[in-house]
Amino acid sequence: xxxxxIQADGLFLIGDPHIAATPPGQRLSSYTSxxxxxxxxxxKRSKELNLVxxxxxxxxxxxxxNSNSLLVDLIxxxxxxKPFVLIGNHDKYQARLTPDVSMAVLDAANVVRLMSExxxxxxxxxxxxxxxxxxxxxxxxxxxxxxxxEFEKENGKLLKVVWVSHHNVAFPNCKKQQYAIKELPGxxxxxxxxxxxxxxxxxxxxxxxxxxxxISRMAFTRLSLERKPQAAIWTxxxxxxxxxxxxxxxxxxxxxxxxxxxxxxxxDAAESKxxxxxxxxxxxxxxxxxGLKQFLEENIDPAQPESQLIWNLYTExxxxxx
Numbered sequence: 001x002x003x004x005x006i007q008a009d010g011l012f013l014i015g016d017p018h019i020a021a022t023p024p025g026q027r028l029s030s031y032t033s034x035x036x037x038x039x040x041x042x043x044k045r046s047k048e049l050n051l052v053x054x055x056x057x058x059x060x061x062x063x064x065x066n067s068n069s070l071l072v073d074l075i076x077x078x079x080x081x082k083p084f085v086l087i088g089n090h091d092k093y094q095a096r097l098t099p100d101v102s103m104a105v106l107d108a109a110n111v112v113r114l115m116s117e118x119x120x121x122x123x124x125x126x127x128x129x130x131x132x133x134x135x136x137x138x139x140x141x142x143x144x145x146x147x148x149x150e151f152e153k154e155n156g157k158l159l160k161v162v163w164v165s166h167h168n169v170a171f172p173n174c175k176k177q178q179y180a181i182k183e184l185p186g187x188x189x190x191x192x193x194x195x196x197x198x199x200x201x202x203x204x205x206x207x208x209x210x211x212x213x214x215i216s217r218m219a220f221t222r223l224s225l226e227r228k229p230q231a232a233i234w235t236x237x238x239x240x241x242x243x244x245x246x247x248x249x250x251x252x253x254x255x256x257x258x259x260x261x262x263x264x265x266x267x268d269a270a271e272s273k274x275x276x277x278x279x280x281x282x283x284x285x286x287x288x289x290x291g292l293k294q295f296l297e298e299n300i301d302p303a304q305p306e307s308q309l310i311w312n313l314y315t316e317x318x319x320x321x322x
Contacts, residue, residue: 001154003132004113004122010235011124011133011162012046012053014039014083016193016214018090020061021070026220028254036073038215038246042231043081045244051233052124053081056193056212057088057138057166059103064093066102078111084122086115087137088166088193095139115164118143120151128236129159134187136165138194142179146186160236162189171199171211181209191234191241197223198230201240210234210241217251222260225251 017039018024023031046053060066089095091103097116098104106112115121118140124131132151136142142165152158163184169192170177183205184190190209198213212232217224229248232241 001120001151003120003155005125006052006122007125008052009050009126010052010233010238011191012042012049012051013164013191013212013232013234013241014042014053014055014215015212015231016056016058016088016196016216018058018061018214018216018218019070019074021067022062024061025218026255027218028256030249030254032070034249034254035216036077038229038248040077041247042215043077043083045231046083047081049233053083054133054164055083055085056164056191057086058090058193058214059085059088060091060101063091063101063103071102071105074106075109075111078106079109082111082113084113084115084133086135086164086166086193087139089138092138123155124162126159126236130156131160131162131236132158134161134163136163136167138166142167142190143184143187145184148186160188161186162191162234163187165190165192166194167192169195169209169211171195171202171209173197174199183207189234191232198227208240212241212243215246217248217254220255220258220260224255 017035019032019035019039021032023029043053085091085103085106087097087103091097091101093101103112103114107114113122115135116137118136119134121133121135124133132155134143134146142163146161146163148158148161168174168176168178169190170180171192174195181202181204184207185205187207190207192209192211193214195211196214196218199211201208201210203209210232212230213227215229215231217227217229229246230243231246232243234241
């Protein structure tokens with residue numbers, strides 16, 4: 001297996017930027033420049049620390065129809081660094097990575113190293129020893145194990161095996177749990193994107209599962225208010241990921257200055273919360289119905305008979321306008 005070999009001290013992990021020319025949800029108009037500045041800060045920091053920059057999926061928020069100016073800015077930004085980019089679900093159109101998506105433009109411009117296929121991706125040559133970095137992009141399963149000895153017969157001894165993924169993993173407080181945290185023989189680290197909220201790392205056998213969270217505050221919630229946008233650093237002998245605070249602006253500089261929705265659980269409050277949420281959405285129409293989709297996913301109760309009707313109406317309207 002002929003893999004690219006890169007000399008560095010470790011990995012600089014950048015979670016789900018979701019960059020877009022049209023701000024998602026209730027983010028204000030500075031969203032694009034804010035994310036570009038965060039990406040630039042991360043890339044500069046990775047160079048200072050001699051680390052390989054790796055984006056954990058969902059570089060884009062909309063898979064295609066991004067403005068030419070945004071693509072030009074990304075080409076100029078990524079060119080000197082050529083980061084690795086794992087393919088996330090938002091990077092694909094209709095669940096496929098096709099030539100008409102924005103990621104294909106960056107690939108054709110040769111400013112990114114796409115991690116679009118499952119399996120070993122590159123070898124990181126560190127002062128401590130060689131590290132294999134593998135990938136499970138969106139749409140490809142996390143391996144149950146990795147045949148490390150077979151790989152080492154052809155490629156030499158490995159100090160560590162690190163696997164990056166973009167999946168629903170059963171970290172604490174995750175509603176969607178596609179993958180249970182368990183030992184993956186032959187894999188030392190599983191580092192996941194996709195789940196935006198940072199989660200505590202968890203070790204099962206030899207495998208440590210980590211989820212650093214995304215770098216972009218996308219939802220107007222108290223959690224977004226409280227947490228700092230962070231990137232993460234992995235080095236061969238680290239016990240856990242090291243967090244790096246990304247320079248960022250105050251929460252109310254990037255979101256509207258308004259009240260949070262009430263957090264009461266009684267029926268009257270729930271109805272009020274739903275209506276207030278719909279009213280709030282009225283001031284901000286978003287591309288491809290994303291803001292409405294997020295709101296419905298967070299607020300409708302599947303057990304209620306009207307929920308399916310609401311969801312069917314949403315999908316009918318959004319599918320008909322794409």
